[in-house]
Amino acid sequence: MSIEKNGIAISPGFSVGNALLINQAKTVVEKRKIKTNEIVMEVNRFQAAVEESKNEISKMKQNKNNEYKIEHIEILDFNILILEDEILAGEVVDTITKKQINAEWALNKVLTNKSKEFAFVKDLYMQERLADFYYIAERITKNLRGLNENLFEIKSNTILVAHDLSPIDALKYCRNGNVNGIVTDLGGTTSHTAIIARSLGIPTIMSLLNISTSIEPGQRIYVDGYKGRVKWKVNKSEKDELNTLQTKYTSFQKNLFEFSKLSGETKDKKIISIKANIEISSEVKMAQKYGAEGIGMYRTEFLFTSKEQFPSLDEQYEDYKELFKENLFNEVTIRTLDIGGDKIQDYSHLENNPALGLRGIRYSLVNIDIFKTQLNAIFKVIESEKKKIRILLPMISNIDEIDKSLFIIDEVRKNYSIDSNLLSVGVVIETPSAVLLVEEISKKVNFISVGTNDLIQYTLAADRTNETLENIISHYQPSVVRMLNLISDKVPANTYISICGEMANDINCLPLFIAMGVRELSMNYYSIPRIKSAIHDLSFNDCVDTVKHCLNLTSHEEIKNELSQLIRNKMKGYDSIMDYQV
Ligand code: PEP
Ligand code: MG
Numbered sequence: 001m002s003i004e005k006n007g008i009a010i011s012p013g014f015s016v017g018n019a020l021l022i023n024q025a026k027t028v029v030e031k032r033k034i035k036t037n038e039i040v041m042e043v044n045r046f047q048a049a050v051e052e053s054k055n056e057i058s059k060m061k062q063n064k065n066n067e068y069k070i071e072h073i074e075i076l077d078f079n080i081l082i083l084e085d086e087i088l089a090g091e092v093v094d095t096i097t098k099k100q101i102n103a104e105w106a107l108n109k110v111l112t113n114k115s116k117e118f119a120f121v122k123d124l125y126m127q128e129r130l131a132d133f134y135y136i137a138e139r140i141t142k143n144l145r146g147l148n149e150n151l152f153e154i155k156s157n158t159i160l161v162a163h164d165l166s167p168i169d170a171l172k173y174c175r176n177g178n179v180n181g182i183v184t185d186l187g188g189t190t191s192h193t194a195i196i197a198r199s200l201g202i203p204t205i206m207s208l209l210n211i212s213t214s215i216e217p218g219q220r221i222y223v224d225g226y227k228g229r230v231k232w233k234v235n236k237s238e239k240d241e242l243n244t245l246q247t248k249y250t251s252f253q254k255n256l257f258e259f260s261k262l263s264g265e266t267k268d269k270k271i272i273s274i275k276a277n278i279e280i281s282s283e284v285k286m287a288q289k290y291g292a293e294g295i296g297m298y299r300t301e302f303l304f305t306s307k308e309q310f311p312s313l314d315e316q317y318e319d320y321k322e323l324f325k326e327n328l329f330n331e332v333t334i335r336t337l338d339i340g341g342d343k344i345q346d347y348s349h350l351e352n353n354p355a356l357g358l359r360g361i362r363y364s365l366v367n368i369d370i371f372k373t374q375l376n377a378i379f380k381v382i383e384s385e386k387k388k389i390r391i392l393l394p395m396i397s398n399i400d401e402i403d404k405s406l407f408i409i410d411e412v413r414k415n416y417s418i419d420s421n422l423l424s425v426g427v428v429i430e431t432p433s434a435v436l437l438v439e440e441i442s443k444k445v446n447f448i449s450v451g452t453n454d455l456i457q458y459t460l461a462a463d464r465t466n467e468t469l470e471n472i473i474s475h476y477q478p479s480v481v482r483m484l485n486l487i488s489d490k491v492p493a494n495t496y497i498s499i500c501g502e503m504a505n506d507i508n509c510l511p512l513f514i515a516m517g518v519r520e521l522s523m524n525y526y527s528i529p530r531i532k533s534a535i536h537d538l539s540f541n542d543c544v545d546t547v548k549h550c551l552n553l554t555s556h557e558e559i560k561n562e563l564s565q566l567i568r569n570k571m572k573g574y575d576s577i578m579d580y581q582v
Contacts, residue, residue: 002234005208007183009228010194012526013203014249015180016242017157019219019232021212022169029104029141034096042096046103047089049143053136054083056143057168068171070322071199071282075167075192082136104144111137128191129305135166154178159221163212167192174200181223183230185212195280205230259529260291264521266514267539274532275333275522277500281322287525288328291532295323295332296522297392297449297500300374301339310370316377324387331388333449333522335428336374338394339363355463360395360428365404372412379416379423388422392449397433402444428500429487430454438487442495449522450487452501456480475503476556476563481512485551488516498522507534507571508563511543512550537571 034042061068061076068076082088088110095106115130154173159181162169170193173179182197187206197204203225211230215221221232222242226249234242264272275296276287280303287295303319304310311319323332340354340363351357364371375391382389393405409425427434427441430451434441442448452475457464459479462472474480491497498520503509505527513521514535521531546566550559568574 007208011204447496
C-alpha cells in the first residue's frame with residue numbers, strides 16, 4: 001500500500017530520489033549547578049562556543065568554491081548577526097551568572113522564554129525568525145560539547161528528509177547538486193530555508209508534520225513540489241502513473257520556457273501585462289526567467305522583519321537598487337510596509353483583532369518616520385537609477401488615508417530631483433470599504449491593484465489563515481465575483497487595474513479579469529508561463545458572456561463550474577495544464 005502525505009508546496013518541481021534522513025534529534029542538555037568561582041569559566045566557555053559558531057559560518061561565507069548568491073550571503077550574515085547580538089548572548093551570560101547554571105542549560109532556558117513570548121505572536125515571519133534562533137542555539141550547543149559537525153556523504157538523487165532544516169544546513173547539503181528534493185516536518189513559505197530552496201530550484205515541501213519519522217533511510221520517494229505531495233512505498237501501477245506524471249512535468253517545464261516568451265494577449269488582441277509578485281529583491285532574476293514583464297508587487301515585509309531592527313534608509317536603498325540590477329526591468333512596484341495587525345513586530349502592543357487593527361497604511365501613518373524612511377529610500381533609487389517605481393499603498397479603507405499618504409509622499413519627494421514620469425502611486429483595493437469608494441480613490445491615484453487575498457477575507461469575514469474555513473474562503477464565491485464586478489463598474493474609464501492576489505494565478509479566473517478589462521495580473525513567478533498560454537486561447541466576448549451568467553449564480557461551485565467549462569472549451573490541453581496549477 002502506498003503512502004501519501006500533503007504539506008505546503010514551497011518550491012515547484014517534481015523529483016524522485018532516495019531518502020537521506022538528517023537532523024532527527026535535537027541535542028539533549030543536562031542542568032548543572034556551578035559554583036560562584038566557576039561563573040567566569042562558564043561564561044568564557046559559552047563565548048568561545050559562540051565565537052567558534054561564528055567562525056564556522058564566516059568560513060562557509062568566504063569559501064570561494066561555494067559561489068553563494070546574494071540572498072544566501074544575507075542569510076549567513078543574519079545568522080552571524082544573531083551570534084553577535086546581545087539579545088541572545090547577553091541574556092545567556094546573564095542567566096549563567098545570576099542562576100549559576102551551566103551554559104547549555106542557560107541557553108536552553110533563554111530560548112524557552114523566547115518561545116513563550118513568541119507564542120502570542122501569530123505572525124509567520126516572526127515565528128520563523130524564532131526558528132533561526134533555534135538553529136543557532138543548536139550550533140552553539142554542539143560547539144559547547146566540542147562535537148564536530150557531521151558531514152554526510154550526499155549521493156546523487158538524494159531527497160533530504162528532516163524534522164526541520166536550518167538554512168545553513170540547506171546551503172551546505174545542497175551545494176554539490178546531488179539533492180533533488182527536500183521534505184520537512186516543520187517550516188513555512190517565508191522561512192529562510194524556503195527562500196534558499198526556491199533560489200536553488202529544488203522541489204521542496206514543508207509542514208508535513210511527521211514525515212521524518214515515517215520514512216526509512218534510503219526509501220524511494222516522490223516529491224511533487226507543484227502540489228505539495230509526497231508519496232512512497234508505491235506499487236507497480238502507481239509507479240507507472242508517477243513516471244508518466246514526471247514525463248508530463250518534464251515536457252511541461254520545457255514548454256514553460258516557450259510560454260514564458262509569450263505576451264499576455266487575448267485571441268482578439270487585448271493586452272494584459274503579466275508581472276511577478278516577489279518577496280525578496282533578488283527574486284527579480286527568477287521573475288525575468290519565467291517571463292515577467294515587470295514587478296507588479298514587491299512585498300517589503302520580509303526586508304523589514306528578517307533582522308532585529310528595521311532596515312535603515314541606506315539598507316533599503318541598497319535593497320531596492322537590487323531590483324534594477326542587470327537592467328532586467330525598467331519598472332517595479334514597491335508596496336510600502338504592510339506590517340502590523342497579524343504581522344506584529346513589537347509584541348508589547350497586542351491587539352484583540354489584529355487583522356482589523358493597525359496594519360498596512362494605518363501603521364505607516366502612525367509611524368510616520370518609518371514611512372518617510374521607506375519613501376526616501378525609494379526616491380533615492382529613482383534619482384540614482386533613473387528607473388520607474390510605482391509606490392503601492394496597502395490596506396486603504398478611506399479617502400483620508402490616501403490624502404495623508406499623498407501629502408507625505410509629496411513632501412518627501414521635494415528633496416529629490418525626479419522626473420515626474422518615473423513615479424506613480426497606486427493603492428491596493430483589499431477592503432470592501434475601498435471597493436465602495438473605488439470611484440473616488442481611482443481619481444486620486446495613478447492605478448489600483450486589487451488584493452484579492454484580503455478582499456476575500458474581509459468580504460466573507462473569514463480569516464484567510466484559518467484552514468477550517470477553506471470551503472468559505474473561495475475566490476469563486478458569488479460575493480467576491482460581485483465585488484470585482486462592482487470595481488469594474490465604478491472605476492472611471494481608462495483606470496489602470498491590476499490584480500495582485502492569488503486569484504491572478506488561477507486560470508479559471510481569467511474570464512473574470514478579461515471581462516473586467518484589467519490591464520495587469522501580478523503573481524508568483526512560476527505561474528506566469530501557464531497564465532500567458534491560457535490568455536492566448538480566450539477572447540473578450542466569450543469572457544463577457546460567461547461572466548454575465550456568473551453574476552446571476554448564487555453558489556461558488558456553480559461559478560467555478562461555469563468558468564472552468566469556458567476555459568475547458570477554449571483552451572487546448574486544459575486538463576493537463578490544470579495539473580500544474582499550484
Ligand atoms: C492581497 O491581500 O491580495 C495581497 C496581494 O496582499 P497580501 O497577500 O500580502 O496581504
Ligand atoms: Mg493584502
